[in-house]
Amino acid sequence: MELWDTVEPPAARRLVAGAVDLFAERGFGGASTRDIAAAAGLSPGAMYVHFPSKAELLARIVLIVHEAALQAVSAAAAQADAPAARLRALVYTLARFHAAHQRGCRVVQNELGALAPDDWARIRVERRRVEALFRDEVAAGVAAGVFEAADVAGTARAIVSMCVDVARWYRPGGPDSPEDVGALYAHLALRMVRALP
Amino acid sequence: MELWDTVEPPAARRLVAGAVDLFAERGFGGASTRDIAAAAGLSPGAMYVHFPSKAELLARIVLIVHEAALQAVSAAAAQADAPAARLRALVYTLARFHAAHQRGCRVVQNELGALAPDDWARIRVERRRVEALFRDEVAAGVAAGVFEAADVAGTARAIVSMCVDVARWYRPGGPDSPEDVGALYAHLALRMVRALP
Numbered sequence: 396m397e398l399w400d401t402v403e404p405p406a407a408r409r410l411v412a413g414a415v416d417l418f419a420e421r422g423f424g425g426a427s428t429r430d431i432a433a434a435a436g437l438s439p440g441a442m443y444v445h446f447p448s449k450a451e452l453l454a455r456i457v458l459i460v461h462e463a464a465l466q467a468v469s470a471a472a473a474q475a476d477a478p479a480a481r482l483r484a485l486v487y488t489l490a491r492f493h494a495a496h497q498r499g500c501r502v503v504q505n506e507l508g509a510l511a512p513d514d515w516a517r518i519r520v521e522r523r524r525v526e527a528l529f530r531d532e533v534a535a536g537v538a539a540g541v542f543e544a545a546d547v548a549g550t551a552r553a554i555v556s557m558c559v560d561v562a563r564w565y566r567p568g569g570p571d572s573p574e575d576v577g578a579l580y581a582h583l584a585l586r587m588v589r590a591l592p
Numbered sequence: 593m594e595l596w597d598t599v600e601p602p603a604a605r606r607l608v609a610g611a612v613d614l615f616a617e618r619g620f621g622g623a624s625t626r627d628i629a630a631a632a633g634l635s636p637g638a639m640y641v642h643f644p645s646k647a648e649l650l651a652r653i654v655l656i657v658h659e660a661a662l663q664a665v666s667a668a669a670a671q672a673d674a675p676a677a678r679l680r681a682l683v684y685t686l687a688r689f690h691a692a693h694q695r696g697c698r699v700v701q702n703e704l705g706a707l708a709p710d711d712w713a714r715i716r717v718e719r720r721r722v723e724a725l726f727r728d729e730v731a732a733g734v735a736a737g738v739f740e741a742a743d744v745a746g747t748a749r750a751i752v753s754m755c756v757d758v759a760r761w762y763r764p765g766g767p768d769s770p771e772d773v774g775a776l777y778a779h780l781a782l783r784m785v786r787a788l789p
Binding site for chain 1: 616617618619620621622623701702703705706743746747749750753754756757758760761768773776777780783784786
């Protein structure tokens with residue numbers, strides 16, 4: 396299941412999937428609209444019906460990935476009822492997401508700088524929501540006396556950063572499944588906040 | 593002090609510095625050799641005297657960054673005499689390096705896929721040396737009974753990953769100095785291996 400399987404209509408879905416492939420291979424600057432349209436079996440003119448520019452196509456990809464990540468971690472956190480269980484669920488889910496959707500996440504990370512200012516402003520809101528979930532959980536654990544963290548914001552940022560960077564090094568088909576990576580990272584994150592057993 | 597300050601002759605140095613700026617701004621695929629040459633005050637023909645292709649210019653940048661990182665962490669590890677002190681020095685140095693040289697490190701991370709196969713093979717050797725330094729140190733600490741890590745390779749990879757990802761989120765001039773980031777990350781890494789106090 397790819398993150399863009401639900402994009403409608405199918406021509407827009409093919410454009411998104413083709414653009415992810417080409418951006419992954421050549422970068423946003425190196426992929427032409429002509430090639431992206433061809434990958435979706437369309438003429439450049441037909442592409443503009445769905446996406447007025449290559450930058451708007453990138454923005455759609457970035458938005459899909461961020462909304463899916465936010466939805467996944469929010470759902471995971473909602474199922475746990477204590478700071479350690481919630482932090483474990485958040486880290487497991489975010490690390491697994493970046494392994495399971497490595498290619499799309501990697502494109503997003505590499506090409507954020509190519510977003511138009513308005514699109515970047517919107518995405519920043521999503522990113523801050525994800526970061527806030529982690530920071531709030533670290534803070535809640537410290538307040539409850541079950542975590543130790545002198546620098547709550549810096550520790551939460553390091554945990555998110557470690558999960559996000561999975562998309563840089565992870566290779567599908569390697570020895571570790573996305574679930575393996577999620578479990579190890581959840582364990583390491585609980586150690587980072589010195590969660591009491 | 594930039595990592596390319598010692599590149600000779602000065603025209604090659606200006607090409608490297610200009611290429612890093614343009615790759616950071618537009619990506620490798622989006623930056624033309626004409627623009628890179630212009631940024632260095634040269635004609636495209638004069639650029640080819642120093643770098644036969646844009647890919648070879650990228651390879652030089654990648655090599656400079658990797659050699660400097662390997663040299664920095666090797667020197668740091670050599671000054672400490674026990675696993676915890678060495679791991680602390682390794683993490684402090686690698687995280688600080690990625691903050692202090694954020695721009696160059698970020699370009700390298702984003703554009704590794706654009707390297708020619710031979711250049712990538714050479715760089716992989718450098719990357720594995722860095723990773724091996726961390727893995728060996730985690731293993732040494734476990735063997736000495738001062739670290740706890742069920743998955744030595746995965747834990748070491750997570751520690752390196754967290755340091756490397758500093759180049760993605762760090763902004764020079766923000767509240768944290770490269771030294772602050774290094775100190776926090778060294779502290780977190782020692783917790784990840786449950787270094788005994």
